[in-house]
Amino acid sequence: MERYCRQVFYYETDKMAIVHNSNYLRIFEEARLFFMEKIGIPYTKIEDAGILIPQVDAYVRYHQTLKYGDELCVDVHMTEFNGARMKYEYQIYRGSDKALIAEGFTSHCFIDEQTRMPVTLKKRMPDANDIMKANIG
Amino acid sequence: MERYCRQVFYYETDKMAIVHNSNYLRIFEEARLFFMEKIGIPYTKIEDAGILIPQVDAYVRYHQTLKYGDELCVDVHMTEFNGARMKYEYQIYRGSDKALIAEGFTSHCFIDEQTRMPVTLKKRMPDANDIMKANIG
Amino acid sequence: MERYCRQVFYYETDKMAIVHNSNYLRIFEEARLFFMEKIGIPYTKIEDAGILIPQVDAYVRYHQTLKYGDELCVDVHMTEFNGARMKYEYQIYRGSDKALIAEGFTSHCFIDEQTRMPVTLKKRMPDANDIMKANIG
């Protein structure tokens, strides 16, 4: 698990004066790529190897709202990884009082940048594959 | 059911050269508000009555990708509505070949703009409530 | 000159309940690519030829604001084009009363997708170059 925190940006709010629902998928992405960098597999390294990681599905459950002025924190876990696919789970908290704001998950696969066909990290980046496996949880 | 179509915008793409995953929630919103306008309940009318419709949860399943140059079409259904909550389902197609690009759902509740407490459309906007009920499907 | 119109999207608003200032550059882009398509040079055709058109500079003057529920219209002109660079000017109006909402310009150059070095449309796409020149104004 890694914890990723930052301030809410003004432009993330909508006319309800709360962070727009679509931005939660962007926050998930920030937290996920932060996680990958923290465990030593920055996404740039994977893209440099000609591999892309598109999103397969995504779910968000909105409990409370985030306002401009709030700090947000994301607890991000990689809960599944088998070399061909992986799944992340996220809990978004408000920094000030640790209130649970939203939670959700995203699933991803690995594809070749050129062919856009599925590949396994196990075959293409065995070292990265091992590190990923060691960080499931 | 209503069908909503438009061109993909260049700024919706990311460095994979496809529409970024978060934009699907924005496209869902465009289609949902189009649906409400089409059935005679534009969201502006609901907000003018002091009611907001935040998102409760959302799910997206990505099947294929959208590129700049593609037209996208969304088939949007309001599948549930009980006066206090409602649910929408969406299928996004590529306009040219009707390929299924993504599908998903969003759930929503009604809250008072001032108190931010739940309200029912049945009590606050009975006519709108009746129209909504008549368009479940 | 071409005129491009569409509805304001809910997610384009910010907590001031107006379209966020950054979205005007996105609206400029929508209008500019609409213009290029209208004159017969869709941007996809240029990218297929291995040419990119990055933005060199941009200016926006905000006169009034756009709200959710508004239609926006953009009058877009290509005011300069010399084969290596081009400039567009934009006036954004509210559809309902033709009030001037914002105006501005963007400048662009042509670069090779691989080398990222400047190229001229005159050399690489002489037919497109002629059509562009014929549409200055």
Next chain:
Amino acid sequence: MERYCRQVFYYETDKMAIVHNSNYLRIFEEARLFFMEKIGIPYTKIEDAGILIPQVDAYVRYHQTLKYGDELCVDVHMTEFNGARMKYEYQIYRGSDKALIAEGFTSHCFIDEQTRMPVTLKKRMPDANDIMKANIG
């Protein structure tokens, strides 16, 4: 002057694999609000006093590009402030090699949240007005 730095987000890139031109206005906003917070006038405090700060105009000159994986830094100056209006200037650098990526400015006025009419910070928030004046430069 204040310096604001953060990583580029993946979703900020477009299909040219660079940060989309519109996001520079968002980065300017992040840096500007960071500046205001640093000098002791967080924007939340101004909004709590019923004052909004819409953008009057904006200019961006793009020199180089930002990619995913880059850190960006913004040097932000408030170059003009007269109680009724203010102007900020920005230089965006790449963190790794201090290359100048873009520069620009934004101008702003103060309006009453309810009436949407111009107000002066001098009248409405004299202490904030003094702090602002002391930080021109």
